[in-house]
Structures are given as C-alpha cells and as structure tokens.
Amino acid sequence: MSKPGLLHENLIDRFKSFLIDLLIFAWHSIFNIIESLYLTILPDAWRHKKDVSGQIVLITGGAGGVGREMALNFARLNARVVIWDINSELIQQTVELLEDEGYSCKGYRVDISDRDMVYQMAEKLKEEVGHVDILVNNAGIVCCKPFWEIPDRMIESTYNVNIISHYWTVKAFLPNMMANNRGHIVTVGSVTGLMGAYGCSDYSATKYACNGLHESLFIDLRSHGYTGIDMTLICPYYINTGMFNGVRPRLFPMLEPKYVADQITGAVQKRQTWCVLPGSLKTLLPLKCLLPAKMCWELMSRVIRGPDSMMLFQRKGKVPAG
Numbered sequence: 100m101s102k103p104g105l106l107h108e109n110l111i112d113r114f115k116s117f118l119i120d121l122l123i124f125a126w127h128s129i130f131n132i133i134e135s136l137y138l139t140i141l142p143d144a145w146r147h148k149k150d151v152s153g154q155i156v157l158i159t160g161g162a163g164g165v166g167r168e169m170a171l172n173f174a175r176l177n178a179r180v181v182i183w184d185i186n187s188e189l190i191q192q193t194v195e196l197l198e199d200e201g202y203s204c205k206g207y208r209v210d211i212s213d214r215d216m217v218y219q220m221a222e223k224l225k226e227e228v229g230h231v232d233i234l235v236n237n238a239g240i241v242c243c244k245p246f247w248e249i250p251d252r253m254i255e256s257t258y259n260v261n262i263i264s265h266y267w268t269v270k271a272f273l274p275n276m277m278a279n280n281r282g283h284i285v286t287v288g289s290v291t292g293l294m295g296a297y298g299c300s301d302y303s304a305t306k307y308a309c310n311g312l313h314e315s316l317f318i319d320l321r322s323h324g325y326t327g328i329d330m331t332l333i334c335p336y337y338i339n340t341g342m343f344n345g346v347r348p349r350l351f352p353m354l355e356p357k358y359v360a361d362q363i364t365g366a367v368q369k370r371q372t373w374c375v376l377p378g379s380l381k382t383l384l385p386l387k388c389l390l391p392a393k394m395c396w397e398l399m400s401r402v403i404r405g406p407d408s409m410m411l412f413q414r415k416g417k418v419p420a421g
Contacts, residue, residue: 160238168360212259
C-alpha cells in the first residue's frame with residue numbers, strides 16, 4: 100500500500116478509536132452525574148463510610164487549629180493519631196487533650212521544610228507506631244503582604260512549608276501505600292489556590308501548586324492501577340485560626356476550625372475527591388473562566404471586597420502553622 104493510503108487508513112483508525120472513547124466517556128459521564136446528584140441529596144447518615152478504626156493517621160500541623168480538631172475527630176473514630184508540628188508546647192497540649200478524653204496520641208516535633216528531618220522522623224514513626232494509612236498534609240504559613248513587601252526569606256519559607264514539604268511527606272509514606280494498594284492522601288489546599296487574593300502572591304501560588312501536585316499524583320496513581328489509594332483535595336475559605344487575623348470577609352464569614360475539621364474528616368470517610376468549603380463557593384468559581392477579566396476584577400474588588408478585607412490583616416507575632 101502506498102504511503103498516502105497507509106496514512107489515510109491510520110487516520111481512520113485513530114478517528115474510530117477516538118469516537119469509541121468519546122462514546123464510552125459520554126456513557127460514564129451520565130452515570131457519574133446521576134451518582135453525584137444522588138450522593139448530594141442522600142443524607143450523610145445513609146452514606147457508606149470508610150472505617151478508619153485502627154488506621155494510623157498522620158496530620159502535619161496537627162498541634163493547633165484545624166489540625167488539632169482533626170486529631171480529635173480521628174481519635175474519636177478509633178484511629179491511631181500521630182501529629183507532626185514545629186511547636187513543641189502545642190504538641191504537648193494536644194497530646195494531653197486527647198489523653199484527657201481517653202485517647203492515645205503520638206506527637207513529634209518536625210520541621211517539615213527540612214527534607215532530611217522528614218525522612219528521619221518518618222522512619223522513627225514507622226518503627227514506633229507503624230506505617231501511615233492516612234496522610235493529611237495540613238501545615239501551612241502565610242505572610243499576607245503585597246508582593247513588593249514580602250521578604251525573600253519569607254517567600255522561600257512559604258514555599259518550603261506549604262508545598263515542597265508535600266513532596267517529602269508523600270515520598271516518605273507512599274511506597275508502603277503502593278505496595279499494598281491501600282491508603283489515603285489528603286491535601287489541605289485553599290480557595291486562594293483556585294483564585295488569587297490580595298496579599299497572597301506567595302501563599303496563593305503555593306496553594307495553586309498544591310492543587311497541581313495533588314491532581315497530577317492522582318493521575319499518576321490511577322494510570323498505574325493504584326485504585327485503592329484514595330486522594331482528597333480540600334479547598335477551604337479563610338479559616339479563623341489566627342493565620343488571617345483581622346481579616347473581615349464581606350460575603351462569607353470566616354470558617355471555624357471545628358467545622359473545617361469535621362468536613363475534612365467526613366470527606367475522608369466518604370472518599371470524596373474534591374471538597375470546597377463552604378460548598379456554595381463552587382457556584383462562583385466558574386465565573387472566573389466565563390466572565391471577562393475586567394468583570395472578574397469588578398466582582399472581586401467592588402462586590403466581594405476581597406482586597407479591602409485582606410488589608411485589615413493584623414500580624415500578631417508568630418502564628419502556628421495549620
């Protein structure tokens with residue numbers, strides 16, 4: 100057969116293959132949409148939930164704020180809770196808090212921005228507790244200044260804590276999950292990782308990176324058949340933990356740590372892939388792509404008053420991560 104004829108035949112075969120895949124996608128889409136609508140209206144009490152009892156849950160930034168509330172939630176579900184944090188005093192307080200409720204909790208002081216320390220403490224954790232079943236990358240820091248006022252050192256710290264550390268923690272615990280095709284990785288991102296915000300050129304960029312890392316890792320694992328490893332991306336609005344002290348959002352009140360922790364715990368139990376908090380924000384996110392750029396700025400600055408709210412930020416010493 101001549102080369103033009105062979106090329107034509109290859110194009111036909113490729114088109115047929117594409118058409119078949121498109122039809123399969125359409126069929127799966129109908130099923131997935133119906134399933135999603137069904138699960139949305141189904142009361143939580145009726146949904147099948149993953150049993151985490153006996154599983155080892157590691158929470159970075161677990162000594163305060165959302166991390167502490169998650170530690171309590173998982174302990175109450177009879178999971179074996181381990182917390183990593185940079186603040187030794189808060190670690191001790193959280194461990195004692197769980198012990199007062201009758202639960203055991205292991206706490207380690209770990210600087211997650213230090214790769215060698217992460218790997219070293221991961222080995223120690225495996226020896227003293229066991230292999231991690233659920234990894235929650237929760238720790239984070241924020242500077243909250245316009246771009247030209249952010250010190251170089253702070254930019255590096257924000258990246259090291261908020262995103263680069265995820266590579267070290269996942270690399271430390273993923274191999275065992277892959278060996279058993281079982282586990283769960285939770286990435287606590289942010290709504291600022293879906294749309295930029297005033298004073299967050301460093302923080303927002305790291306949260307965009309969290310989204311990209313999480314979604315790409317999900318594709319890597321699924322493409323190689325690791326369907327037993329669940330992944331959950333959490334994108335919460337501003338949380339009232341002190342990280343954004345003084346900020347007063349106009350349309351949505353700040354989220355309380357317990358509410359966020361409850362939603363994250365529930366998302367893990369329900370094996371949710373993506374969770375935006377509050378859920379109503381999902382309706383606004385598509386506007387970023389659908390509206391003209393100038394209208395997006397008008398919406399953000401005039402209606403939502405995002406920049407005005409963030410300008411109220413008040414720095415009060417060292418804020419604990421998470």
